[in-house]
Amino acid sequence: MLRLSSLLILTVFLGYVSASYEDKRCKCVCPSPATVLNNTVGSDRKLYIGNVPPNMCNCDGLILPRVGDLVKGREQEFCPRCECKYENRNTTIIKVVVIIVLWVIMLLVAYMGFLICLDPLINKRAKASYQEHTNEDDESTLGGPSQPISSRGNVLNRVTHQQDKWKRQVREQRRNIYDRHTMLN
Template identity: 60%
Template sequence: MVLAVLVMFCSLVCVQGQAYEDKRCRCVCPSPAAVLNSSLSKDRKLFTDYVPPNKCNCYGVILPRMGEEIIARAQEFCPRCECKYETRNTTIIMVVVIMVLWVIMLLTVYLVFLMCLDPLINKKRVKQYMERDTEEARNLLLNEDVE
């Protein structure tokens, strides 16, 4: 049990040391070639950035990454983009992952326990079987059918 608590503590410390962003802006836009070449390309590009909710739009996320040609055609490019501000709770995700790991660990320990216990149980249950002659078995079956 002490080992399990130690493993849990170490996993929490390791996960807390990493930085995750819980809020992001996710924009899906057409390929810049679709605007520059005026072709009807079906290719879409995904842009993700960590900006405040009021800057979650084409002008705040996508245009700073694009070249001058796209910035000049922003009125044509930006209406085709779909931007959504997303929030997620990494703490809940971390707790669920730790719970799943705990269940797997407990089942593994239980499996090892049963594997160690199996030889002890089977040693006590040694059954003695008598071999019967096929003729003797046939006679027993015939006698039961007659009755």
């Protein structure tokens, strides 16, 4: 299981490394060239992304080479409406975080599978020796199947005992809240 998951993570990581991602980019949000040409006020904005040096991350360096023909002669009206930001990100850290999250999810799924497999064993034993108790103090006075945890040698019996105790507490809380309309402290 460990080898299989490690192989899967290594394959995913190598797949990411072979892909081409830009860690540095210029991102500009500008109005549509039609809004400048028609002198209309609109909320139609376009996103322009390019790989240019930080000193060229502006309207002249990124946007005008692309839409210069459309806004010819109206650059002074178009460019002040653009918002350009130079972004620098580390895709390696992003990849590592994604791999860690996937690893944690896989561990939790494996743990859930273990608990699902263990639940029938616990419930089978619990049903065989289950006696309803009204109070935890009565446990010590009753003889028989409900003995203290220390005398139970096996882990499964301890888990079953804790599960029964928790079920009793839940039943008591439900009775207090729904029947008596009080809460336990």
